[in-house]
Amino acid sequence: MPVDSGLVAQIDYTSRDFTGYRDALLQYASQILPEWTSRSPADFGVVMVELFSYLGDIISFYQDRIQDEAFLATATQRSSVIAIAQQLGYQPHPAIPATGQVAFSPTPGLVSPVTLEAGTQVITSYIPSLDRPVTYELAAPVTVPAYVTPVPQVIGLAVEGVTQGERSLVLYPSTSSGPATTVRVEDIGVSDGTKTQVFTLAQSPVLLDTVRVILDDGTGGTEWTRVPDFLLVRDSDQVFTAETDDQGVTRITLGDGTNGVIPATGIKITSAYRTGGGSYGNIPQGSIVDLADGLPGVVVSGSTPMTGGADEEPIDQIRANAPRHYRAQGRAVSPQDYADLALAVEGVADARAVVRSSSAVTIYVIGPNGVLPSEGQRDAVAQYVQERALAGVVVNVINGSLIPVSVGSSAYPTLISVLPRYRRDTVTLAVQQAIQQVFRPPETSFGARISLSHLYRAIQDVPGVDWAVIQMMARTDLPQSGTADVVFRESEIPVTGSIVVTASGGV
Structure with missing residues (x-):
């Protein structure tokens, strides 16, 4: 039977909200039910159309969210960002203890x-x-x-x-001649013999690199090995994975019999770990x-001063570092490769490699939130990159220099005019925060150039700002005058110095 082309719906696939669905459904209804002309909100047909439009709007929202969570640049959930980064071979840094x-x-x-x-x-x-x-x-x-x-x-x-655990457990030595040791453990469950068993640690935040899983047979414990995933694990390997979710809960996952051993039914599963960072x-x-x-x-x-402590790697930093680490592909050839490889070491948020001879590379590193990495972290970077460097190249690792930049002073404040009906103090605070954001990673990096136009744009984007005049912008180690662009060396990173803002107008 031929199809009446006049009844074929013309679907606008870009209209995916409540209004678009409602208009499209009513238009289609006018074609197939021309005798139905009522468009009153009280009409039962209109009510049904609006209900379907409401559901369509919700489904479209979730479709968009699902799509966004599949890409590193648009994902908003930390679990999604971490999963994508891990696919690129980059392991985001957890919190690090001082x-x-x-x-x-x-x-x-x-x-x-x-x-x-x-x-x-x-x-x-x-x-x-x-x-x-x-x-x-x-x-x-x-x-x-x-x-x-x-x-x-x-x-x-x-x-x-702090070390967690409510009891002590004797740990079998790794060799027959080795001494037995005692470790403090927390009972996290009992094996039921099923595949891919998951156990939750009671305390948080967990320092992931301290997590140990020990199986207690009643007379002592046997320690299993932590792996990043089960991809290359054999069926005879006694291994586990440990991951922390968005809520800070850490879960232990065991093997499925094909990738990793399944513990015997009834055996106690215990864990030794520390919290903090x-x-x-x-x-x-x-x-x-x-x-x-x-x-x-x-x-x-x-x-001594306690140093090296850092919060877990923020999402924006993961977005910037994961592609860089993937680009290096586990080998250092160009100077950029040396810097990108350094990002794989915990406690390094940004790095810059400088080559001054054919046999030596200097890597400048900085930790999350501008924290200077400790000597142990620098040594870890040097060892990790050296193993992947070209033959004959010596890798040196040095902390980067944090250089404060002042934007305004008591003598030369940054002037802003606030639009009517906006609160002056609220806009002033927002402007200060916008200036601070300019100096935060990943907006800034080693050898950055802070331009006056960049600051003006950040200030003008604040709702309620009519106009602005920056009277002074300078490094704190230089005379506090002038408004020229601020340039930094390859070993330097700009950070926020003093910010003085004077507002007029508004409420």
Whole structure:
């Protein structure tokens, strides 16, 4: 039977909201039901059309969201961004704990040496912004000698964070001749013998690189190995993966019998791990003041600045770094390759490689939120990149320099005029935040050039700004005058200095 071409709907596939669906349905209804002419909101047919349009609008919204989450540039959910980055071979950095050295001294009553075991906790004073002190743990045992004069000091390496677990478990040695060790564990479940079992860790935030999974058969524990994924795992490998979701919950996943062993039914699954990490652990010299559990005869006599702590890698930084890391393809040939490879090391948010001879490459690195990487992190970068460098090339790693830039001063403030009906103080705060954003990654990098036009554009984009005049913009290590573009060396990154804004107009 021939189709009446006059009844074929002309569909506008770009109209995907409530109004578009409603108009299209009513237009189609007028073709197939010409006798129905009522368009009253109370008409039952119109009600049905609007209900279908409402559902269509919601479905279109979810379709757009699903599409956006499939691409690195448009994804908004952290889990989506991390999944795409991992497909590119880039592992986003979790929160990193601060480290430093703590000095211990004996008191006059100590007559014999005392050993502080690894994991002994030391703390700062109460910090109001955190509503608690910050806790650090010794990374290795430290022996405090008996009291003599002059009073001796011993130094121990301390790492921010807390070891979790409610009981101790004897760990089988890896070899028949090796000693057995004791580890503190948390019971996370019992194997039911099924494929791909998932267990949740009770505490957070978890330091992923400290997570260990130990199977307890009742007489002791056998440790399994953590892997990034099960792609290249054999059916006989005792392995697991650990991932933290958007809510900060960390889950342990075991194998399916084809990729990774399935634990025997009834065996206890335990985990040893530490919680902590974050920029809050970066504290000044002398901030650690006491042992968490007092020990007679031993006191904390000093501490170095605690450095290297960083929050988890922000989404914008992942978007910028994942393609760079993928571009290097695991080998360093060009200077850009050396810098891109450095991004794979935890604690490195940005890097710039400089070649001054055919046999040496210098990599300048910076951590998340402008934190300077610790010596251990720099050594890790050097080792990681050196293994992938050209033969005969020596890799050196140096911290980048943070150079503050002042935008306005008391003598030469940045002037803005606020439009009527806008609150002056609200617009002023928004302008200050817009200026700060110009100096935040990934907007800035090593060797950046901060142009006056860029700042003007950021200020003018703030709702309520009528006009603006920047009277001074300069590096803080140069005379505080003039408004020329600010240029930085290859080892320098611009950061926010003083921002002085004076507003007029508005409410």
